[in-house]
Amino acid sequence: xxxxxxxxxxxxxxxxxxxRRITASHIGLNPTAQKQMFSKAIEIELIxxxxxxxxxxxxxxxxxxxxxxxxxGTLVAEGKPIHNVAGQDYLIETALxxxxxxxxxxxxxxxxxxxxxxxxRNFNPIMAMAANTVIAAAEHIVPVGVIAxxxxxxxxPLVDYLIANG
Amino acid sequence: MDxxxxxxxxxxxxxxxxxxxxxxxxxxxxxxxxxxxxxxxxFQSENGLIGTGPIPxxxxxxxxxxxxxxxxxxxxxxxxxxxSGMSFGLIRGGHVDMTVLGGLMVxxxxxxxxxxxxxxxxxxxxxAMDLVAGAKQVIVAxxxxxKGKSKIVKQCTLPLTSARPVNMVVTDMAVxxxxxxxxxxxxxxxxxxxxxxxxxxxxxxxxxxxVPQWSDTLH
Numbered sequence: 239x240x241x242x243x244x245x246x247x248x249x250x251x252x253x254x255x256x257x258r259r260i261t262a263s264h265i266g267l268n269p270t271a272q273k274q275m276f277s278k279a280i281e282i283e284l285i286x287x288x289x290x291x292x293x294x295x296x297x298x299x300x301x302x303x304x305x306x307x308x309x310x311g312t313l314v315a316e317g318k319p320i321h322n323v324a325g326q327d328y329l330i331e332t333a334l335x336x337x338x339x340x341x342x343x344x345x346x347x348x349x350x351x352x353x354x355x356x357x358x359r360n361f362n363p364i365m366a367m368a369a370n371t372v373i374a375a376a377e378h379i380v381p382v383g384v385i386a387x388x389x390x391x392x393x394x395p396l397v398d399y400l401i402a403n404g
Numbered sequence: 405m406d407x408x409x410x411x412x413x414x415x416x417x418x419x420x421x422x423x424x425x426x427x428x429x430x431x432x433x434x435x436x437x438x439x440x441x442x443x444x445x446x447f448q449s450e451n452g453l454i455g456t457g458p459i460p461x462x463x464x465x466x467x468x469x470x471x472x473x474x475x476x477x478x479x480x481x482x483x484x485x486x487x488s489g490m491s492f493g494l495i496r497g498g499h500v501d502m503t504v505l506g507g508l509m510v511x512x513x514x515x516x517x518x519x520x521x522x523x524x525x526x527x528x529x530x531x532a533m534d535l536v537a538g539a540k541q542v543i544v545a546x547x548x549x550x551k552g553k554s555k556i557v558k559q560c561t562l563p564l565t566s567a568r569p570v571n572m573v574v575t576d577m578a579v580x581x582x583x584x585x586x587x588x589x590x591x592x593x594x595x596x597x598x599x600x601x602x603x604x605x606x607x608x609x610x611x612x613x614x615v616p617q618w619s620d621t622l623h
Binding site for chain 1: 449466491492530
């Protein structure tokens with residue numbers, strides 16, 4: 239997740255004190271998370287957003303990790319091996335996976351095919367590849383065939399559960 | 405003109421037609437207000453959009469169309485959307501021509517610190533490290549001083565955003581570049597003298613023989 243907004247999404251879990259560890263690129267929008275980080279109630283690993291995307295993507299694609307120039311020579315590089323390719327230094331960033339992914343789509347069909355809207359796509363398709371169990375919610379659930387094959391972004395076999403809107 | 409808009413207007417003079425540009429939060433966001441009407445520039449929002457348009461009119465915001473900070477934006481005709489992996493691929497892959505970022509401090513060699521104050525402000529680096537590592541041109545838009553202290557320093561005392569130096573810093577007093585890896589005064593703001601800039605700057609500046617004042621009437 240890139241945004242942790244109080245009272246919304248996984249912000250609810252943080253507000254309830256149910257989160258032990260967060261891996262994210264930015265928690266600035268959640269004062270509760272800031273407070274818990276400084277009081278050490280939550281362990282937080284901050285990762286550059288592009289590195290977070292690639293580590294999750296690697297996890298979902300069966301790769302051990304990626305080489306990235308982002309973070310070389312900064313605090314982010316501490317404890318990480320550096321690999322030189324053609325004269326440029328890259329950090330070795332290992333793959334990330336999760337037990338569960340909570341995915342928000344715009345359209346879902348009853349097979350679990352997902353399509354996203356506008357900037358609400360962000361990390362959802364990447365995360366849907368990188369978790370053992372994928373739970374999706376959608377603004378609209380439509381009959382199979384309504385989402386054209388070219389518009390499916392997350393294919394149905396990746397989705398384990400679809401949550402109906404209440 | 406207030407310092408923020410003065411800075412944003414001067415940064416906008418660096419834009420050329422066809423550029424793909426990523427604007428950070430704060431002063432950089434204001435740059436979009438000063439794009440000359442005859443210039444076609446693509447703005448990227450790193451949460452997955454190229455073709456960012458103005459802030460929507462009241463009541464016209466779309467809940468699924470926001471900037472990276474979650475604020476409502478609009479998408480211009482011809483806009484495109486994509487996931488975060490592709491968005492940062494565009495950034496790291498050198499497809500973004502220019503990024504404009506805010507700064508806490510920049511040092512005499514062009515190193516930027518803009519993502520944390522240990523023990524005080526640790527919101528996370530977001531996309532800043534990827535942008536500085538990957539954009540073709542990095543411009544820092546910030547006030548020259550904060551609480552009377554120069555933000556152009558000899559050496560950064562806050563954690564760096566990248567080992568790669570930035571290309572240019574635009575403040576309410578000056579344009580500073582790093583042509584030979586050292587801070588060089590390129591221009592002064594309207595009504596500001598070279599001596600004013602030197603007096604307000606902690607870092608040692610290289611002063612070329614001719615330092616023009618930028619024009620108040622750009623565009």
